[in-house]
Amino acid sequence: xxxxxxxAQGAFAALGAQVAVIxxxxxxxxxxxxxxxxxxxxxxxxxxxxxxxxRYTIQAQxxxxxxxxxTTDSRRTAGGLGxxxxxxxxxxxxxxxxxxxxxxxxxxxxLSLISWVTTRGVLAxxxxxxxxxxxxxxxxxxxVADGAFGELLPEVQPGARELDLALSLEGAIRRHEGCGLxxxxxxxxxxxCALPHGQPSGRQLAVGxxxxxxxxxxxxxxxxxxxxxxAVGQLQEPGRRIYQVVKAAMEAAIAAARPQTxxxxxxxxxxxxxxxxGYGANFVHGTGHGLGLEIHEAPALGARSEDRLQxxxxxxxxxxxxxxxxxxxxxxxxxxxTEGPVEILSGLxxxxxxx
Amino acid sequence: xxxxxxxAQGAFAALGAQVAVIxxxxxxxxxxxxxxxxxxxxxxxxxxxxxxxxRYTIQAQxxxxxxxxxTTDSRRTAGGLGxxxxxxxxxxxxxxxxxxxxxxxxxxxxLSLISWVTTRGVLAxxxxxxxxxxxxxxxxxxxVADGAFGELLPEVQPGARELDLALSLEGAIRRHEGCGLxxxxxxxxxxxCALPHGQPSGRQLAVGxxxxxxxxxxxxxxxxxxxxxxAVGQLQEPGRRIYQVVKAAMEAAIAAARPQTxxxxxxxxxxxxxxxxGYGANFVHGTGHGLGLEIHEAPALGARSEDRLQxxxxxxxxxxxxxxxxxxxxxxxxxxxTEGPVEILSGLxxxxxxx
Numbered sequence: 001x002x003x004x005x006x007x008a009q010g011a012f013a014a015l016g017a018q019v020a021v022i023x024x025x026x027x028x029x030x031x032x033x034x035x036x037x038x039x040x041x042x043x044x045x046x047x048x049x050x051x052x053x054x055r056y057t058i059q060a061q062x063x064x065x066x067x068x069x070x071t072t073d074s075r076r077t078a079g080g081l082g083x084x085x086x087x088x089x090x091x092x093x094x095x096x097x098x099x100x101x102x103x104x105x106x107x108x109x110x111l112s113l114i115s116w117v118t119t120r121g122v123l124a125x126x127x128x129x130x131x132x133x134x135x136x137x138x139x140x141x142x143x144v145a146d147g148a149f150g151e152l153l154p155e156v157q158p159g160a161r162e163l164d165l166a167l168s169l170e171g172a173i174r175r176h177e178g179c180g181l182x183x184x185x186x187x188x189x190x191x192x193c194a195l196p197h198g199q200p201s202g203r204q205l206a207v208g209x210x211x212x213x214x215x216x217x218x219x220x221x222x223x224x225x226x227x228x229x230x231a232v233g234q235l236q237e238p239g240r241r242i243y244q245v246v247k248a249a250m251e252a253a254i255a256a257a258r259p260q261t262x263x264x265x266x267x268x269x270x271x272x273x274x275x276x277x278g279y280g281a282n283f284v285h286g287t288g289h290g291l292g293l294e295i296h297e298a299p300a301l302g303a304r305s306e307d308r309l310q311x312x313x314x315x316x317x318x319x320x321x322x323x324x325x326x327x328x329x330x331x332x333x334x335x336x337x338t339e340g341p342v343e344i345l346s347g348l349x350x351x352x353x354x355x
Numbered sequence: 356x357x358x359x360x361x362x363a364q365g366a367f368a369a370l371g372a373q374v375a376v377i378x379x380x381x382x383x384x385x386x387x388x389x390x391x392x393x394x395x396x397x398x399x400x401x402x403x404x405x406x407x408x409x410r411y412t413i414q415a416q417x418x419x420x421x422x423x424x425x426t427t428d429s430r431r432t433a434g435g436l437g438x439x440x441x442x443x444x445x446x447x448x449x450x451x452x453x454x455x456x457x458x459x460x461x462x463x464x465x466l467s468l469i470s471w472v473t474t475r476g477v478l479a480x481x482x483x484x485x486x487x488x489x490x491x492x493x494x495x496x497x498x499v500a501d502g503a504f505g506e507l508l509p510e511v512q513p514g515a516r517e518l519d520l521a522l523s524l525e526g527a528i529r530r531h532e533g534c535g536l537x538x539x540x541x542x543x544x545x546x547x548c549a550l551p552h553g554q555p556s557g558r559q560l561a562v563g564x565x566x567x568x569x570x571x572x573x574x575x576x577x578x579x580x581x582x583x584x585x586a587v588g589q590l591q592e593p594g595r596r597i598y599q600v601v602k603a604a605m606e607a608a609i610a611a612a613r614p615q616t617x618x619x620x621x622x623x624x625x626x627x628x629x630x631x632x633g634y635g636a637n638f639v640h641g642t643g644h645g646l647g648l649e650i651h652e653a654p655a656l657g658a659r660s661e662d663r664l665q666x667x668x669x670x671x672x673x674x675x676x677x678x679x680x681x682x683x684x685x686x687x688x689x690x691x692x693t694e695g696p697v698e699i700l701s702g703l704x705x706x707x708x709x710x
Binding site: 036037053054055056057058059094096097098099100101102104105118120163164166167171174175177180184194195196197198201202284285303322324 | 391392408409410411412413414429449451452453454455456457459460473475518519521522526529530532535539549550551552553556557639640677679
């Protein structure tokens with residue numbers, strides 16, 4: 001088991017702080033194992049101390065990783081830090097990309113002897129490269145998600161409501177103890193496929209529709225992320241063509257994703273395929289993102305991303321083409337960056353499936 | 356329909372800013388009607404301008420309230436504000452309780468001519484008092500939630516798994532188009548009732564168990580919030596007694612909740628009942644909270660809350676007693692503050708139900 005507090009402490013020490021206060025929920029969970037909604041972590045002397053409130057005392061003691069200390073304090077905000085850092089006068093790191101302006105002002109008022117070191121992305125960068133426990137959880141999440149999709153497929157028929165398909169898919173995931181949903185499932189059909197982030201509606205599937213399903217399962221907090229676009233009955237143009245363009249763009253992105261490659265270059269590989277086919281204006285988002293305890297985390301695979309891929313990162317490849325009034329296609333694979341080709345995590349086919 | 360941008364503009368103007376940048380998601384939705392996960396709002400000249408990215412262009416145009424302008428900009432962060440406020444040199448309000456330290460630093464770097472006014476709780480305070488559209492949505496959310504609980508009751512039997520009860524309850528909510536879950540349902544039984552925020556597990560109900568169910572439905576984003584603790588077969592002590600203590604505490608809090616009362620005084624009313632019964636140490640959280648677009652919003656009904664109740668606020672009353680190793684009881688009603696008695700929103704009984 002990786003000593004995450006030690007790794008984190010080293011990263012903050014390199015920025016001049018021997019003590020750090022962690023407030024971001026995903027970072028809190030990564031450091032301590034605690035899954036509750038409230039609490040902060042003080043990191044010092046290589047030890048993580050979780051400060052949470054009375055609603056979570058029992059739960060926190062049961063959940064924390066070895067070596068993590070649990071303290072209960074009913075003041076849930078960063079402003080309650082006063083006595084936990086009383087007497088401390090050196091530099092203390094905070095997470096500038098999570099702490100609010102108000103929380104920072106309260107800390108500066110309450111703990112005026114401390115010199116605050118505002119850091120960005122320190123734990124996000126550590127979390128981007130997954131350890132073996134994390135990869136195992138993500139693999140399990142994909143196994144559950146693939147299985148649930150397999151159970152759903154027979155229900156993808158003319159007349160089925162988007163909403164009921166989403167409920168079936170989610171039920172098949174959640175019946176597994178310890179499994180949750182990584183995010184609100186997207187199930188859109190027909191013209192609603194033009195909504196990259198559409199929510200399932202009461203619309204009924206009809207012959208000739210495209211159906212886009214984007215879903216994720218979690219295992220011990222780690223999420224899968226997968227998208228498939230299916231056809232209900234025979235698919236007409238432009239659906240057939242845009243499906244092939246999106247699939248080729250996704251494959252180009254996967255082929256480009258080697259260690260040391262920049263996120264923007266992976267995106268450019270997908271974008272080039274879609275632009276060459278004349279659909280550049282219909283690809284309205286980035287190509288992918290890292291995932292783990294959060295559905296969107298480092299690295300980014302988008303037009304401006306200078307993030308550099310490393311072995312052990314887990315990233316999505318999910319180009320799409322969206323045509324208002326007609327519909328759209330998105331296909332998404334997720335894989336682990338290795339020294340060789342990307343290791344794809346879903347076992348589901350990416351060829352067009354006719355339901 | 357309330358002119359929310361005008362009301363907000365007035366509140367920020369009173370703090371010296373004729374322009375405000377809104378980044379909090381619930382505030383963004385309240386001002387504009389937009390339900391997506393990404394975007395910010397510039398408020399000036401009484402008009403709200405929503406800036407979102409390409410994934411949401413179609414959706415945003417369909418969702419926004421009358422008078423709201425939609426602009427697409429692929430830079431999703433507050434750092435992308437530069438050109439939208441270019442040339443502006445007066446004071447601009449930001450939400451200090453949402454904007455991060457990093458976002459603030461980027462704004463100060465990119466827009467050095469602006470004097471930033473850091474505000475706290477401006478829109479949260481406006482949102483705390485609900486208008487008639489909001490109250491209608493909350494009433495519908497309770498109707499859906501009550502109905503789903505009624506469908507669930509026959510399944511609350513020895514042998515049923517917590518997880519399957521949660522899935523049934525949530526399915527009954529989500530089958531209604533446009534309805535979602537306000538939060539992850541809590542279904543805990545037996546000793547797990549000692550976890551105020553426990554997640555449903557694979558544990559099977561047994562005769563003699565208490566079962567605590569805490570769930571919420573949403574209608575157009577507004578959530579209900581309700582908790583009932585049931586008994587599976589005949590209930591022994593101390594369960595019977597703590598049920599009556601918690602119920603009396605809840606009723607005391609409801610009776611105390613009149614306009615102008617402070618949140619801490621409502622909490623004190625509940626706490627006094629539980630302390631008098633000897634369970635003070637087992638009541639480990641506040642008595643309640645406001646709810647609306649968020650499951651926890653202003654006002655707070657806790658030990659240190661100086662929030663003052665006003666007509667039109669919607670608040671929960673949810674004391675609990677938790678005994679590690681045994682279990683616990685929480686009962687929750689939600690009501691609207693009126694000139695007279697609180698108007699309770701759930702039609703479900705609060706007497707102990709034996710399943």
